Amino acid sequence: MQIHKTIKPIFVCKFQCVGPECLMTCCGRNWSITIDKKTHQKYVLSSRADIASIAKENLVLLRKGKNNYSRVKLNEKGECPFVDENKLCMIHRDLGEEALSHTCSTYPRRSTRYQDETRHTMTLSCPEVVRRVLFDPDAMLLQEQDELVAGYKTNLIGQRQSASQTQQVIHLFAWNLIQSPSGNIEENLMALAQFILCLQHVNFDLHNRFAEVEDFYEALLNELQSGKSLLSSGHLAKSNAMKYLALSVMGTNAANLSAQGSFALEGHQQIASYLDVASISDEAELEAKFDAINQQWHRLCETSCLSEPYVLRNYLLYKLYSSYFPGKNMATIMRQFYRIVLDFFYIKCILSVRSMQGEIDQQVVMKTIASLSEKTMHNTTIDARMDFAIDKINGGDDLSCLLLIG
Known part of the structure; x- marks a missing residue:
């Protein structure tokens, strides 16, 4: 027998789906919904004639294994055909939660099993998860539970080796x-x-x-808590150039991965319109615009729903927790850190520019982060895309991305 630890942040324990009240329902976002064979048969043979009819008409056979037997054909709006006029899932409503497919019953939950522990989390592409993570001061407190398991259960197929x-x-x-x-x-x-x-x-x-x-770590803690700034104000021209390049590359990703009219794409278009680089005649104009973004960000952090100190800390703690930073490959630790920095910088700019045109409240923050997370956390090529952006920004200098922090 061995001890196996289960870890759940508070936000995972508190989460409840808000159903039709969701700001961006997962039933209508052009996502691929796969159905396992058992669930497929349950739907097409359902005693509920309406559900059986929809299933026969809208479940496209794939036959790529038991768990990828079919997929749901979405309507012209990208919505699941099992959603009724009240934005309620007919399967859940009429057949119960146990009748949901694996995809629908588990989203937005995720877990990673290691030999000695299982770490539970949830994806930020769900706006209700964003709310739970950011706006609860206890969200990133970790609950741990130990259980005794048989030795053979600590060496299951697909689980990861224990962290060193x-x-x-x-x-x-x-x-x-x-x-x-x-x-x-x-x-x-x-x-x-x-x-x-x-x-x-x-x-x-x-x-x-x-x-x-x-000793170095303790010195950093002392500087943070004393109020001494660790940010350098030098290299301003290079900093602005790096920031514009970062926004350009991240915007290309947002445009490539977003449907027309999505909240993420709309946010990037607002940034592009605000900077309007084509009409800028010298570096001073670009500097003034980035200064205005920084000032707007500081105002948001002081007067908006972002003002509580735990809000942004929770967001970054979530990033560390979900990636189990730094991972096993220490050689890429700075690369992993830069992915977090790029993500944070992009959200910071989108919210700052948005706030120049209207109020930033919890719902705007939730939709912004959920929309961007939809393009990053559900895309198998995003790490490569982010690494390409990092290489382009650094331009041979491994520390250039640090200019995005200030």
């Missing part, structure tokens, strides 16, 4: 740096960047150089 001790220690250091009180969340990001550079300097040798790493 080095990975777990670095994860804890990173978690505490993001969670630490500071003047603003960008200071925490810069502290984590400096900590990563320290780890690279000692070649991740925590066994022999732990005291040195711990």
